[in-house]
Amino acid sequence: MSHPSLRNGGKILVDQLVAQGVERVYCIPGESYLAALDAMLDAPIEVTVCRQEAGAAMxxxxxGKLTGRPGICFVTRAPGATNAAHGLHIAEHDSAPMILFIxxxxxxxIGRGAFQEMDYRAVFGSVAKLVTEIQSAAQIPEVVQRAFHxxxxxxxxxVVIALPEDMLMETAEVADAPKAVAVPIWPGLGQMAELQKMLWAAERxxxxxxxxxxxxxASAAFARFAERFDMPxxxxxxxxGAFDGEHDNYAGEIGLSANPRLKARIETADVVLLVGGRMSEAAxxxxxxxxxxxxxxxxxxxHADPLEIGRNYHPALGIVATSPEFCAALEGVQPPANIVWSAETRQARADYLAWSEQAPANPGRVQVSEIMFAIRRRVPDAVFATGAGxxxxxxxxxxxxxxxxxxxxxTSGSMxxxxxxxxxxxxxxxxxxxxxxxxxxxxLMNGQEFATAVQYGLPIIVVLIDNGLYGTIRMHQERAFPGRPIASDLKNPDFAAYARAFGGHGETVEETAAFMPAFERALAAGAPSIVHVRIDPEAxxxxxxxxxxxxxxxxxRAGS
Structure with missing residues (x-):
């Protein structure tokens, strides 16, 4: 902990971020937190200025997802805060640590209905783990450390923290708080013994x-457990991605449009070991x-949160533990002498391979599954990001x-x-x-952030699959009100030209054979790129x- 020094609130706040190990901040600048912005100028923190608060929050x-420590976002008062709510909702569903400073x-x-005033506790209380407002500069180290924890x-x-503008200009003599570290939660020995007993009695x-x-x-430890028990x-x-998709025991993802064979396998299992997840609606x-x-x-x-165990499903065995610690403890769980489900594991893997390799043809000149296979072969170690649709x-x-x-x-299904x-x-x-x-x-929900990628020279590649529709909505319309679509057709720009207009690289693909040459050119460009793939609306x-x-x-309907 550093010795107290006289600083304004903005400087104290940024010093706390440095003390907490923050390397990057994402923001939309605003006059409501100028003192904090000024302090960032002299701090060893990489600032990414974005084009809209939703993008910054995301x-x-x-x-937060990638590092395990809170991602940091700064936005201005009410319009900025409500735009950022999009990211808060995703973070809550995805169990991603982040701190939104407003x-x-x-x-x-406060309380007079001032320009752009909002009650952030009332607005964000249902989506954030903690919503608070710092009332004095001297409180900043304590509040920020608590937020990280x-x-x-x-x-x-x-977590949401509101920053009154005058508080950030106020001076105080206060020490920095120590770095917050999440407390690991280990399972009990008795629980692990009970798990072993249940698995010894299991057949599926x-x-x-x-x-x-x-x-x-954690993933490596669980893989060793799966190998010793030969479990799907x-x-x-x-x-x-929590488990290697190329591993012989991997059986697929249970989510939207899941493999019917995987769904049936889980339904007919006698023991299901659910680690870290909540099994909410989509899963x-x-x-x-x-x-x-x-x-x-x-x-x-x-699960690491005892309130999630039994929230929807009453378990035969509930274990409060963080996933890395639980997976480490699995080293002490011994497999039965005779594993009777090995054939089921091999079949689960075969079912997955059939599901992920044998793709039905879609209408039109572009076969989307062939594009996925080609990308899988060309950049198997890439990070793959998706929105929703x-x-x-x-x-x-x-x-x-x-x-x-x-x-x-x-997991919130947020576009x-x-x-x-x-x-x-x-x-x-x-x-x-x-x-x-x-x-x-x-x-186009957040397409303006392509300018952010160009500004910082980030050579991401966007594979933009264009069918001219809000396709998921049209699908549901046809199921519920067949032949009566409304408000789901789209008039789109030339997305390759859009990329070039921002200073990036753009390609247009209208048949399967043209995709990989276009993708290779995007890789070689070394610039943010959009590969605009036009597909049949029927697909x-x-x-x-x-x-x-x-x-x-x-x-x-005719039958009824």
Whole structure:
């Protein structure tokens, strides 16, 4: 801890970020926190100025996912704060540690309805782990350290701190707080013995990995456990990277448009080992995979937050533990002398390979699955970021994620996440290949952040899959109201020209054979790039077309 020194609030605040090990900040500048911005000028912190607060917040939460320590975002008062709410919601669903600092009106104006005043506790209380407002410069070290602790401890998530403008100009003599470190939570020996007993009695076990907090060490430890027990392992929705997709025990991702064979395998398992995840709606197939509140399967639920265990599913065995510590403790769990489910594990792997290799043709001159196969071969170690939309089904089904940081997608189903996530990943991993997959509607939710990538020379590649629709919405319209689409058609720009207009590299692809040459040129360009892939509007998912959905819905109605 440093000795007290007289500083203004902005300087104290930035010094706390340095003390907490912060290397990067994402922001939209605002007059409400000028003192903090000024202090950043002299701090060893890399500042990324963004084009809209939602993008800045998404970059920060992505850093939190990738590093395990809170990503930091600064925004100005009410309009800036409400724009950033998009990122807070993703961080809450994704269990990603982040801290959002919001400029606030001066203290003596609070409660008067001042210009751009908001009650941030009321606005963000349901989505953040902690919402607070600093009332004096002397409180800053204490509040910031607590924010880091809360964001990381238990189930990670977002914290919001409001910064009254005059407080940041106030001077105080106060020491810096020590660096916050999340407390590891180890499982009990009795719980691990009970787990071993349950597995020895099992005939059809399966493990599902999910949630936040995964590390390379944790994934490696769980892989050793899976090998010793010869157990099939699935990834939860958009968390497949917690287990190596090329491992012989990997059985696929359970999420949207999941492999029916994997779904059936989990439904008929006798023991399910759920580590780190919550099995919320998308992963749990609309909360049908496990009966609520008492699953038919013997559920072993491992989670860092005791309030998540039993929240929806009453487990046969609940273990409060952080994922890395639980995985380390698995070294002491011994397999039975006779593993009776090995054949099931081999079949689970075969089912996954068939599902991820044998792609049905989609309408049109561009086969999206072939593009995924080509990318998988060309840049297998890239970080892959996605937003939301039906295009993500191809990504999650046909790519192979070999480590936890390779799959960046919002479990909240939030559109517009992919491009900011790719930028955040490029900041954390300079020099690494970063590929963003976007739909046309998805991309333009935060497409202005392409300018941020150009400004900082981040050579991300956006594979933009354009069918001229809000495709997921059109799919649901055809199911519920066949033949009556509304508000889901889009008029799009030339996205390759868009990239060039910002100073990046642009390519247009209208047939499968043209994709890899265009992708190679994007790789060689060394600049932010968009590969604009125009596909048939009928190509909604790898296995289903719009017309098939509509015809099936009309047939059901005619039959009723």
């Amino acid at each position: 970059m920060a939460l992505t850093e 400029g606030q009106v001066e203290r003596d104006m 809360v964001a990381m401890q238990g189930r990670p998530g977002p 076990p399966i493990a599902i990995l999910g949630g936040g907090g995964w590390t390379p060490r 392992v699935a990834g939860s929705f958009r968390r497949a 749990a197939q609309g909360y049908t995979l496990f009966a609520i509140p008492a699953p038919r399967q013997k559920l072993v639920h491992v 039906n295009f993500t089904i191809w990504v999650n089904r046909f790519l192979r994620f070999r480590s936890f940081e390779q799959q960046l997608g919002p 517009g996440y992919g491009l900011p996530a790719a930028i955040g990943a490029a900041r954390v991993f300079p020099g690494r290949r970063i590929v963003c997959f976007s739909g046309d509607g998805d991309f 909604i998912t790898p296995a289903t077309t719009l017309s098939a959905i509509r015809d099936a819905a009309l047939a059901r």
